Amino acid sequence: MRGAHRCPRKIRKASKKGGVITSVLPHTERRFVYKLVVAGEGGVGKTTLIIRYCEGVFKHDTRTTVGVGFASKEVKLRGEAIKLQIWDFGGEERFRFILPAYCKGANAAILAFDTTRFQSVKNLPEWVEIIRKNAGNIPIVVVGTKTDLEDKRTVKREEGETFSKMNKLEGYYDVSSKTGLNVDTVFARVAELAYDQAKKAKG
Ligand SMILES: Nc1nc2c(ncn2[C@@H]2O[C@H](COP(=O)(O)OP(=O)(O)O)[C@@H](O)[C@H]2O)c(=O)[nH]1
Numbered sequence: 217m218r219g220a221h222r223c224p225r226k227i228r229k230a231s232k233k234g235g236v237i238t239s240v241l242p243h244t245e246r247r248f249v250y251k252l253v254v255a256g257e258g259g260v261g262k263t264t265l266i267i268r269y270c271e272g273v274f275k276h277d278t279r280t281t282v283g284v285g286f287a288s289k290e291v292k293l294r295g296e297a298i299k300l301q302i303w304d305f306g307g308e309e310r311f312r313f314i315l316p317a318y319c320k321g322a323n324a325a326i327l328a329f330d331t332t333r334f335q336s337v338k339n340l341p342e343w344v345e346i347i348r349k350n351a352g353n354i355p356i357v358v359v360g361t362k363t364d365l366e367d368k369r370t371v372k373r374e375e376g377e378t379f380s381k382m383n384k385l386e387g388y389y390d391v392s393s394k395t396g397l398n399v400d401t402v403f404a405r406v407a408e409l410a411y412d413q414a415k416k417a418k419g
């Protein structure tokens with residue numbers, strides 16, 4: 217069943233080598249746990265975005281993510297405590313073999329490109345395909361990163377919006393991990409979409 221609408225006993229965790237180990241979450245309270253994947257090519261700012269959201273700071277020196285990183289955050293949504301498990305893919309070519317495991321069981325995705333690097337937009341269709349193939353019809357929200365770098369910007373907001381519309385995704389947001397623009401909004405939106413989809417699946 218997609219849409220893990222209650223606390224699963226076991227959460228699968230990929231190790232740095234891409235293998236899968238299993239860890240057990242404390243099972244003390246009933247919670248909604250959602251897996252969010254953040255996708256997009258290396259250097260677009262995925263790790264920085266996750267750190268900004270989880271810790272509220274802009275970190276310059278995020279080392280290149282090796283394999284898969286994890287973060288989690290608890291949020292309140294419609295009076296419920298929701299735990300977001302945020303998966304951070306090290307988008308390098310040599311780690312592509314773990315992509316199916318990375319996407320599997322995801323409840324929603326954030327698909328990121330860099331608004332200062334047009335090349336990062338070109339790979340988006342491939343990412344949508346990988347997500348759809350391995351996680352099914354989950355909500356995907358598109359974000360254009362680094363919008364504080366206004367004079368370096370080469371991809372307009374309209375292009376992000378058009379991409380989202382053409383691919384029937386759940387909208388587009390300009391974001392900046394430096395200024396914090398739309399960071400909380402995007403994660404709140406994705407959490408809401410995951411919650412609604414899980415609720416619908418459960419009936
Ligand atoms: N100015 C600016 N730089 C950013 C922003 N987000 C990320 N960066 C920089 O972009 C580089 C790559 O970011 P990182 O999060 O490691 O990308 P990842 O490979 O997608 O995880 C780092 O040097 C970050 O400091 C942003 O919102 N504004």
Ligand SMILES: [Mg+2]
Pocket residue numbers: 262263264278279280281304305306307
């Ligand atoms: Mg990274």
